Amino acid sequence: MQQRRWLHTKQLKNMIQVQRRWLLVLRGWYAKHSLAKLILTLVVSVIVVRSLPYLAPIRAVYLVQDQQAIEFTDRNGLPLGTVLTRDQEHTVTVPLKQVSPHFIQAIVAAEDRRFYQHGALDGWAIGRAMLEALQARQIVSGASTITMQLARMLEPSPRTLPEKLKEIWLSWRLTAGMSKDEILQAYINRLPMGGNIYGVEAAARIYFGIPASDLNVAQASVLAAIPNDPNHLNPYDHWEALKRRQTYVLDRMTQDRYLSRAEADRAWQEELSLQRRQQGIVAAPHFLFWLADQRSTHPAQVQTTIDLPLQQFAEAQVQQMIQALAPHNVHHAAALVLDNRSGDVLAYVGSPDYFADAQKGRNDGVQALRQPGSTLKPFLYELALERRVIRPNTILADIPTRYAIPGAQLYTPSDYSETFQGPVRVRVALANSLNVPAVRVLEKVSVQAFLDRLHQLGFTHLTQTADHYGLGLALGGGEVSLWELARAYLVLANQGQPVALRGMREAEGRRQEAEGRKQKAKGRRQAERKTQNAKLLIPYAPSSIPHASSSTWSLITDMLNDPHARAKAFGVDSLLSLPFPAAVKTGTSSDFRDTWTIGFTRDYTVAVWVGNFDGAPMRQVSGITGAAPLWNRIMLHLHEQREPSAFPAPSGLVKRPICALSGARPTPACPSVVQEYFEPQALGEYDRQPDPFYQAVATSKGQREYRLKLPPEYNEWLAMQPLIPTATDGLRILSPRNGDVFLLEPGATDSAQRLQFKLASPSNQTVEWLLNGQPLATQTPGSIFWVPKPGRWTLQVKTGDRSDRVSFEVQMAETRSTRKGFSVAQ
Structure with a gap:
């Protein structure tokens, strides 16, 4: 190499000497003839221009491609x-x-x-x-x-x-x-x-x-x-x-x-046969290219954390689901499966077919930035519970709400169903993904505090200011990746403890580190860079969360694991309800452009996105109909051989019965009682505070009865409710409603488990109550209290030629993987 440089330098010197001689010869001509001046100028210019590349040559060594297979x-x-x-x-x-x-x-x-x-x-x-x-x-x-x-x-x-x-x-x-x-x-x-x-x-x-x-x-x-x-x-x-x-x-x-x-x-x-498009890749092409892109050095062999049979199953399910949803203008999907304890990436599907260039197959749906819909809400409620902005028994108002945004129109959040539920518990608001309660909670927590928490959880692409996102951050304003969401839910699955995701086996990482140390003799800087690159498990992991309490994280898990809490929006036996404990949340972005389902058991976290890479809206496909079926299939496959254990109960919290409507200690007037968690220090207030919704009043006969009176903020919502028919229009059973499902806690006293049968408008005539055809004794025509028993029941009320009928069900709480208590499935 040095000899070639010496020869090149000598040739360059000889060329320069020859050019100098020519310049001396032509100098005389230049002084006598103007044409000669012009020609000489052109010749010199050409010589100079053609000589310059030799002053800055590009050598073959500069173009060496060091990439290896x-x-x-x-x-x-x-x-x-x-x-x-x-x-x-x-x-x-x-x-x-x-x-x-x-x-x-x-x-x-x-x-x-x-x-x-x-x-x-x-x-x-x-x-x-x-x-x-x-x-x-x-x-x-x-x-x-x-x-x-x-x-x-x-x-x-x-x-x-x-x-x-x-x-x-x-x-x-x-x-x-x-x-x-x-x-x-x-x-x-x-x-x-x-x-x-x-x-x-x-x-x-x-x-x-x-x-x-x-x-x-x-x-x-x-x-x-x-x-x-x-x-x-x-x-x-x-x-x-x-x-x-x-x-x-x-x-x-x-x-x-x-x-x-x-x-x-x-x-x-000559007939030529081409190999298949897979181009030498058996499975997980998006993951392999992503993992290779994280390293500046290329070892000959890398053992990943991928589970090949699981990866192939996930890839096949993604393709099947996209084929089934194609009539709804759905063409792409992505899925990610993580091991909760180690953080290993077990399956990584970026698109239905990486090698389908015409279908944008090379796009990676795991890393792509999309609007997350309602999938961020669990972290908002956890932060609010952690800061005691709300409590588990807090009642949130799901009512028409308007916010004045400077320089813009009024911001009026609404739910996916475009209806409002009135007073709802925190558990119900989160499980049913109600938007107005989430925005109200964010207003109390502050957008900046929530954004800071999301940054702690690893959402690095939320780079705008809190003012930019505004209250819409609770509903999915901003863009995140499926990778970031899965990583955040992994923190939730581990009760608030961050876990770094890993793409390589740990032994492989240690081997690469050892190779890096051996290179120190060749130069400290080169060795440090190699060691840093060899440590790749994941380029970014969530940071530790200051003052994190496992009880609030476990409480959110308990809410997401409650099929009866989400029954209002999804039903009790939806695709989100598995035959074993599983916490899950769906999300749908505006105009049905993205659908998400992310959930976990004690062992695995599964995150799924379904949509279109070009952002085209799907036709009426939500998280429960788009991403949930794929999530359901992968979860069932993961636990075919062994069911996961139950989630641990929130540590340091105790359960107490509350009125489902008011969140307070139930009174005899409360028609539906549920169990909810409390902090021990909040029990004193629970025992002292009267029910704010059911107020006791004295009747004309000197008796005391309870009347429901909601706060004034519910007036607009109440005015939107359909009128209850009077007795002259016919009888109507107000409670229970047709199709209700109630949970019965074993061992609880009868007084804590009474169910009220109530008419919409009491009649002065004699009313006959029948339960599964058997008459019930009653002292007042408008209502009756009944001690519930497990089974399917048909309640009928008659007076003269008028009658009404509803069917409902009572279940033992322990027969389902859910919280204990007696509640209406709403």
Whole structure:
């Protein structure tokens, strides 16, 4: 290398001395003749310009491509595939001597037949191109040499005159520093070969399954045809067009006497079989490219955390679900499966088919930024409970609410159903994903505090200010990735403790660290960089949350695990209800552009997104109909062999009965009683505070009865409710409602479990109550209290020729994986 530098320096000095002599000879002419001055100026300018590239030559060593193929295996050593380099591009470099002579002849004949005879530019080709352009009055053919094409690959730029001059300058520098073979080697290793495939070696392996050294004439001529238009000559999608271009390549090879006519005809007629599109990747292509992109060094083998059978199952389910939802304009989905204890990535599906370029398959739905809908609400309620802005028994008003936004119209949040539920418990508001209560809670917590918490949870893409997001942050304003959501729910699954996600097996990470330490002798800076890159488990992990209490995180888990709490919106036996404990939350962004379902058991976290990469809205597809079916299938598959254990009860909290409507200690007037958690220090207030909704009043007969009186803030909502028919319109049972499901806690006293049967409007006539056909004794015609028993019941009321009937069910709480207590499933 030093000898070559010395020779180059000596040649440069000799050239400069010759130029000086010429300048001395021409100086006399310059003083006598003006024409000579002009000619001399031009000659000097040309000499200077052509000499400059030799002052800044580009050497072959500068263009070395150090990417190497990486063989990936799953957690058990099963092959996942080979990625030829990072950045989602398939490429691998080979020396020129390891490329078939047939390909070298074919590419030279097709792209630059006089490559070895001219310099950086081909004057003959330029003259021919200009003559053809003048005759046709348009550009007919180009004059770019292989050297110029290499320059364009190194520095892509628009086809403008200034950029063309830059391209010529770079070509001169390449010629000044490299031999013809070195230029050709750099060129064929960078050739665009269709899709994300670059270089002849990668193309030979992917399309034909052989190294570039084994290409025959037919294969070589096909590959040499692709760089002319890689997008429209892709072998998988445009075979006929590629065969036509192959004819051109074979004709040029015949003209240059690389082949006889008969050999060219045989090559064209030879049947070539292409490998499948999988391009050497068995499973998890998005994950493999993503993992490779996180490293600046490329070890030959990497053992990942992926579970191959689970990965293949998830990929198949994604494809099946997209086929089923296609009539609803749904074309893409992504799924992520994590191990809760280790943080291992067990399955990673970025799209239905990575290799379907026409369907945008290379887009990675796990890392793509989308609006999260209601999936952030659990973290808002946890923060509010942690800061005691709300308590588990707090009643939130789901009523028409308006917020004045400076410089904008009034902000009026509404629910997915576009209805309002009135007074609701925190548990019900979260489980049913009610929007107005969430916005009210965010207003109390403050947008900045919630944004800070989301940053602690690892939502790094929420980079705008709190004022930018506003109260809409509670409903999914902003963009996050499925990766970030899954990582945050992993914190929730671990009761507030952050867990770093891992893409490689821990042993692999330690091995790479050891290799990094061994390199210290070669230079401390290089070794530190290698060690840092080798430590890759995940580029970012959630930070620890100050003053985190496991009880509030466990309480949110308990709410998300409660099928009866979400029954109002989803029903008791929806796809979210599994035969084992599982906490889950859905989300739907505006205009049905994104649907999410994210949930976890004690063992696994599963996150699913369904939508369209181009943002096109789906047709009436929500989280429960879009993403939930896929989430359900993966969860059931994960627990086929062993059901997960139950979630731990919130530590330090105790249960007490509350009135479902008011959240206070129940009175005899409360028609529905449920169990809810309390902090021990809040029990004193629970015992002392009277029910704010059911107020005791004295009747004209001196008796005391309870009347429901909601606060004034509910007046507008009450006015929106349909009128209850009076007795003259017919009898109507107000409570229970038809289809209600009640939970019965074993061992509780009868007084805490009474169920009120109530008419909408009492009648002065005698009323007969029948339960499953059996008469019930009653002292007042308008209501009756009944001690519930498990079973399916039909309640009927009669007076004269009028009657009403409802059916309801009472279940033992322990028969379902849910909280204990007696409640109406709302």
